Amino acid sequence: MKPSRSISAVAFGPDGTRDVARSLPEELPVAVSVNGSTQAVMMCSPGDLEDFAVGFAFTEGFARPDQIERVEIVELEVGVEARLWVADEIADALGARRRVMMGPVGCGLCGIDSLEQALRDLPVLPGGGSVGYGEAAHGPMALRAHQPLHDLTHAVHAAGFMVPGQGPGQGIVLAREDVGRHNAL
Template identity: 40%
Template sequence: MNARAPFAGVGDETFALASSVPASSWHDGLIEDGSELLAEEVPVALVFNGISHAVMLASPQDLEDFAVGFSLSERIVRAAQDVREVEVEAGPHGIALAIDIAPGAMARLKATRRARLGQTGCGLCGIDSLAWFERETELDDPRDGGVHETGSPFTPQALQRAMAAMAGQQRLHQATGAMHAAGWADRDGHLLLVREDVGRHNALDKLVGALARAGIDAGDGFALVTSRASFEMVQKAARAGIGLLAAISAPTAMAVRLADRAGLTLAGFVRGGRHVVYTHPRRLRPDAVAHGT
């Protein structure tokens, strides 16, 4: 039943990105039996130096990016260079990401490790107290890269151009209708990186990892997400040094407060030639000089 082509899984192993399932569709009173292509979500264990740290439900592609981005977003490592190797190990029940991190990073992880079970759409799984929540919402940790100013402001046209281009690069979403995406665009709004996943948090982690692995300064452009902007999406962007996060849907009030504290420009409802800026509008100026067409 797995639809392995064109959505191949991990190497020659058992995991496809999408599967065809029997389904009946109803339209204008008519019922038609057929099949539907559905996105897969697979348990992915993140194992650091032999110690299992988290199990997330994720789409089984761009997993090396996911490993690096998760490690950075969770402050397990301070830099991508602290992730020395990632091995993708597929088994009968899921995928294990064997992540080899530097000794210093492993020492910090052991000091703060807690049991976590991640689910798609869950940003605080495994946090067992309000004290943990307070820690997770802090952005002034010395390990955080923080948001910094780089270059001139972005134009609203660049923001709209990038979001309009997102749909054309969401190949899995076009096929299944069930995927989130996170993208990164340059100052002219040219979309250079897109990562997809059934989980919006995972998609952003994959994007952060892709930027870090490519050696791209995240502050030289801006990030876009095809979801609402919750506080943890803002948190991940700020920790990656992204100065502008644009969401196709609304933010939460907590996300706005966090973005304001972090110095991050947060825009929502970015679609159809419209957007709303909630924090630090200095990075989005109609009179900013575009760098290209």
């Protein structure tokens, strides 16, 4: 599972054509399962899939990272399965709100059958954090230093976590890349 592959191509320019090598990002179907039951299938870049699966469980609200007992990334002929193992009571509660997500993008809404499910209440986060204008304005430039797959392919997005108070262009503590930026982190 490599995040990119090299291909031969023809480049067109003012002086004619020439043979070149290009790197293209890979994308493949990833099934996220919990205790053996598939919860979602999304198209993702094949890197950092353990982070993706744990982040999916957390943002979907069915398991915090500390509640996940084990993660297995299993390559299959047709894609990848990210297997999460949690306590039975968590898996049982998840079964009550299970949905099947299969679609052309990993937007998080595929398989939802009502607006109420899409607009469910989210937990209120504690206040106290703020980011100054200079840090926010320089954040995208700081993020670029953490995008090796983009540097190679010029075709993927990134998302990152920034710790405030580090100064403009500083503070990126974690970044992940993906064909779809909503899957990156």
